[in-house]
Each structure stands twice: as structure tokens, then as C-alpha cells.
Amino acid sequence: MYAEPIFLQPVFKDRIWGGTKLRDVFGYDIPSETTGECWGISAHPNGPSTILNGPLQGMTLDEAWQKHRGLFAGQEGNDFPLLVKILDAKTNLSVQVHPDDDYAQQEEDEPFGKTECWYVIDCEEGAELVYGHHAKSKSEFQRMVDDGEWDKLLRKVKIQPGDFVYVPNGTIHAIGAGTMILETQQSSDVTYRVYDYDRKDDQGNTRELHIKQSIEVAMIPHQDADFQPVEHKQDGLEIQKLIKESYFTVYHWNLNGKAENLENSMYLLVSVLDGEGEIETQSGASSFKKGDHFIIPSTVKKFSLTGKASFIASHSTK
Template identity: 80%
Template sequence: MYGEPLFLQPVFKDRIWGGTKLKDVFGYDIPSHTTGECWGISAHPNGPSTILNGPLQGMTLDQAWQKHRGLFGGQSGEDFPLLIKILDAKTDLSVQVHPDDDYAQRVENEAFGKTECWYIIDCEEGAELVYGHHAKSRDEFQTLVNEGKWNELLRTVKIKPGDFVYVPNGTIHAIGAGTMILETQQSSDVTYRVYDYDRRDEHGNKRELHIKKSIEVAMIPHEDADFAPVKRQAGDLHIKKLIQEAYFTVYHWHINGTSHVMDNPLYMLVSVIDGEGEIETQNGVSSIKKGDHFIIPSTVKKFTLRGNATMIASKSN
């Protein structure tokens, strides 16, 4: 029986809006000064993580999903369902929207649409997100886009560190400059850009927009999702269930001391966003530190956490 966490090597993505905070804050060895994304737990073909320890060392997560489904409780499905990222938005991301499963499969030949959520690790004072819009109909949306009336169309919200934002498919959104987030999402890489501030890349070209598809998949009119975090405590582990919805359940964990966890579900995805400590399973003790990403497989039925650390954990629903 495989009785230890699967620690993963992240994959990094250069982005026009990226910076160096993934190195400065988390100590990652990033490939460029415009590194925007750390794919910490990924089985997506555009950037699968590699297992760093144990008998499966060197295997990618998608390979483990295909060949060792018992580690994931025998969960069905051809594709690993979730993708965990850390994003460094040095400048504004494009205003964008993601499709649902049906549209992604039918139009893009992608396994999943993209519902996501964000935990705000850090942001500059006064930072904002684009979240939703003010159009009441698709015709009004199209007219405001055609006329470039972005201030009339787009809805902005203030954010601060520790905030949590749920972004179901169809939500018009954009992460603002000076923001670092941990993103839990369906394992999809389909993004439709609505507006990109007329930016140009290093070759002087504007990035492609996807207005027609954006309007087809957007939630119009916009409606905020209704959810409420739930808190509980297990020993010295403070658990806040941030959201439970169709695709995932996401938790904020803070350990300051020791906690014995007895109810591991199918499998848990864990990213350490601050501090350090250790996790003990039937196979021994592993150290954990800020910037680590690991999976607690279903073959680990109980484990002990020690230390002073903050983590975002999630499971597939």
C-alpha cells in the first residue's frame, strides 16, 4: 500500500502580465522575469507535474492517474479533474471568461470547462478585481463591447489578503495588478479574452480576443454565487471550508501545534502557502514548507500534521 504523500514538481508558465514574486515569495526557480503561473498540482497535458518522491518518483501526475487509480480511490473519469495554480499578476490580466463542460467538450475538444476559485495570498493596498458586469442582455453586452465602454460594462470589486473569490464558468473576470492568488480550478486551459487593454506583446502584436465565444458562454445578466464558509477545529488544526460546489471542495488549513486527522476522503490536494511543519503517515514523516504542493492519496487513511503552517487543501467532488 502506498502510504505517503505524493510531492510534486511545479510547472511554470511565462505570461505577459507575470513577474518575479513566485521566486521572491516562494523561492521557486522560475524561468523568466515574467513568470505568471506556477502549476503546482497538474495532470493537464499543457503542463503535468512530476512526482518527486517514493516508488512513483519521476512519473507525471497524469501517468499516475492512468496507471495507479487506486491512489485516487478508484475515482472514475479519463482525466484528472483538478488543477492547482499560484498566479503572480504583476500587471492586469485580460478580462476573460471560461465555458462550461458541454461547450468546452463540443467546441474545444477539452475534457472540462472551467469553474475556478481564488484565495488571495497577497495584494497591494487598494487592489481590485473585475468580477461580473452590468449588462442586462446579450445585445447590451455586445453594444458596450463594440463601443469600447469598458467602464460602463465591467464591474470591479476591492480585495484584501485572505479574501476568497468563487468564479463559476460564465463569470466575466480579471485579476488586477499587484495580486498573488492560489487558484483551484477544473483541469482546463480554455480561456476566452474579452478585453486586453490594447496591450501588445514583445513582437508588437495585440493578443487575440474571442468576443463571439465570450458572449456565447458568458453569464448574462451576472449573478453573484451564494456561499458561506464553515469553520471547525481538529486539535490544533483550524479548518475553514471555503466552498463546496459541484466540482470541488476547498479548505483553508492553519496548523499551529499538532493535529491527528482521521477522515481523509478519496484524496486531498494540498499547497503550503506559509510556514513549515511535517506530515506523518503510516510510512513515516515528511517535512513540508512554504511552496510545497502534494497529494495525500486515498491509501493514507489517517495522518498527523505538526508545525506552524497555512495551507489550501481541496478535493474533487
């Protein structure tokens, strides 16, 4: 029986809005001074993570999903369902929206749409997000886009470190400049851009917009999602269930000391935001540190954590 955590090598993405905080804060060996994304736990074909340890060392996460489904509670489906990223937004991301599963399958031949959520790791004072809009109908939305009334159309929200934001498919959104987040999402790379601040890439070209698709998939009028975090403590581990919805359940863990006999009924995706320590399973102890990403497979029924650290953990809800 496979009885140890599966540590993963992240994949990095250069982005027009990216910076160097993935190196400066987490110590990653980033490929450029405009590295915007760390795909920490990914089986997506655009950037699959590679397994760093154990019997499956050198295998991609997608290969492990296809060949060793018992590690993932025998969950059905051709595609690994979730993707975990850390994003460094040195400048504003484009204003965008993602489709639901049906639209992605029918229009893009992709297995998943994209519902996501963000944990704000850090941000500059006064940082904000675009979250939703003020249009009451699709015709009003179209008119405001045509007239360039972005300040009137877009709804902006102030943020601070530790905030959690749930972004269901259809939500108009954008991460603002000076923000670092951990994103848990469906394993999808389908994005429709609504507005990109008229900026140009290093070739002098503006990026493609997708106004038609955006209006087709956007939630109009906007409605905030209703959810309530739940907290409890087990030994030295403070556990905050940030959200449980139809695609994923996401937790913030704060470890100070030791927590024993933690149960794992599904399989857990774990990203270390800060600190260090050890995870102990029936096969022995493995050390972890800030910036590590690992999966606790479903074959590990119980585990213990020791150290001082904070994490975002998640699992598929289906």
C-alpha cells in the first residue's frame, strides 16, 4: 500500500502581469522577472506537476491519476478535477469570466468549466479586486462595454491578507496589482477576457478579448455567493473550513505544535504557505517547508503533523 505523501514539482508561467515574488517570498527558481503563476498541484495538460519522491518519482500527476486511481479514492473521470496555483500579480490581471462545465464542453471541447476561490496570502495596502459588476441586464452590460464605462460597470472590493474570496463560474473578476493569492480551482484553463486596460505585450500587440463569450457565460445581474466558514481545533492544529461547494472543499490550517491521528477519507491537496515541520504517516516521517506542495493519497487513512506552519488544503467534493 502506498503510504506516504506525494510531493510535487511546480510548473511556472510567465505572464504580462507577473513579477518576482514567487522567488522572493517562496524561494522558487522562477524562469523570468515576469513570472505570474506557480502551478503547484496540476494534472492539466498545459502544465502537469512531476512527482518528486517515492515509487512514482518522475511520473506526472496526470499519469499517476490514470494509472493509480486507488491513490485518489477510486474517483471516476478521465481528468484530475482540481488545480492549485499561487499567483503573483505585480500589475492588474485582465477582467475576465469563466464558463460552467456545459459551456466549456460544448464550445471549447474542454472537460471542465472553471469555478475557483482565492486565499489572499499577501497584498499591498489599499489593494483591491474586481468582483462582480453593476449591470442589471445583458443589454446594459453590452452598452457599458461598448461605451468603455469600466469604472461604472466594474465592482471593486478592498482586500487584506487572510481574506478568502469564492469565485463561482460566471463571476466577472480580476485580481488587482500588488496581490499574491493561492487559488484552488477546477482543472481548467478556459478564460474569457472582458477588459485588459488596453495594454500591449512586448511585441506591441493587445491581447484578444472575448466579449461575446463573456456576455453569454456571465452572471447578469451579479449575485454574491452565500457561504460561511466553520472553525474547529484538533490538538495543535486550527482548522478553518473556508468553503464546501459542489466542486471542492477548501481549508486553512494553522499548525502550532503537534496534531495526531488526522483523518483522510478522500485525498488531500496541501500547499505550505509558511513555516516548516514534518508529516508522519504509517511509512514514516517526511519534512515539509514553505512553498512545498504535496498530496496525501487516500491510502493514507491517518497522519500527524508537527511544526509551526500554515497551509491551504483541499479535496474534491464529488
